[in-house]
Amino acid sequence: MSSTPEGSSKAKGRPAQAKGKADRPAPAPAPTQQPTGFKSGFACFVGRPNAGKSTLTNALVGQKIVITSSKPQTTRHAVRGIVHRPDSQLILVDTPGLHKPRTLLGQRLNDLVKSTWAEVDVIGICLPASDKIGPGDRFLVAEAAKVAKTPKVALATKADLVEPERMLEHLTQIQELGEAAGIEWAAIIPVSATSGFQVDLVTDELIQLLPDGFALYPDGDITDEPEETLVAELIREAALEGVRDELPHSIAVTIDEMGLREDRPEDKPLLDIYANIYLERDSQKGIVIGHKGARLREVGAEARRQIEALLGTPVYLDLHVKIAKNWQTDAKHLRKLGF
Ligand SMILES: Nc1nc2c(ncn2[C@@H]2O[C@H](COP(=O)(O)OP(=O)(O)OP(=O)(O)O)[C@@H](O)[C@H]2O)c(=O)[nH]1
């Protein structure tokens, strides 16, 4: 699958940018003949955990660049995805779900959301149609209202899960939610990232609200996340599958080493990846490793499939399970794990 009209798409292994910042990147070499009226800029998706932000990001980009899961608080940094059109370039910033923080990690993630929406050109607020609007949404919308000048689009996500009557009720409530917070929505759009319903319309609407400008990324780039980060995330996604309760929150992944194996024929490359899965407590090890290592092997196999699909190279993946005691509440561990 490709995200560009030209049929090329790249996940670029650029030097790591300050994690979580929606800083503007160094502009790509300016094209000599940009059509007039070209639009470019940043939009972010915000919402409660599990609202469908990351799935929607992937749908708009047209390729999987961020991981998703049914567990809340999957996304842990602000990831940029790039949508290319002949007359525009939209940089989407997927953010962690805004929630009541219970750990230092949670606080950091919430701060990251707020610093991101202060820096973008458009804010897309994701409100899943399958859930009633709750106190968490009201809090989030009231906070977003403080970024007064930035246009806001309400996205009624997961439209495929509800009947038209429920959607109508949801849209009315979104309108009221905006009025209560003093927000005039630039648009309210029902969308389904999984069925594709109105995904292009969301792109159109976000682009319309961008300023005039030049392309900020080279044609064909779909994200500026370093390859190592993408790989670590795919391993984490595989490790999240089938685990419950507190365990998803306890999992973090780091890459020790990643590189093409030497002495391989040119047409048979092999990418060696040495990675660690960190947990918070010894008692969690058994679940992640499984009987005689069966679960860890499954996680490795699934992660390898995903990494190979993303990078297009056969992969040798070496996974180790380690403990970083209570890392979510430990500033030193958080730093080591990149937060
Ligand atoms: N049926 C349906 N499910 C969806 C849709 N979008 C997302 N989901 C599901 O909702 C769950 C959460 O999706 P994510 O995209 O990870 O949600 P998120 O808002 O990024 O979550 P956090 O990163 O935890 O804040 C996953 O199980 C998705 O498959 C949709 O349009 N329709």
Ligand SMILES: [Mg+2]
């Ligand atoms: Mg997410």
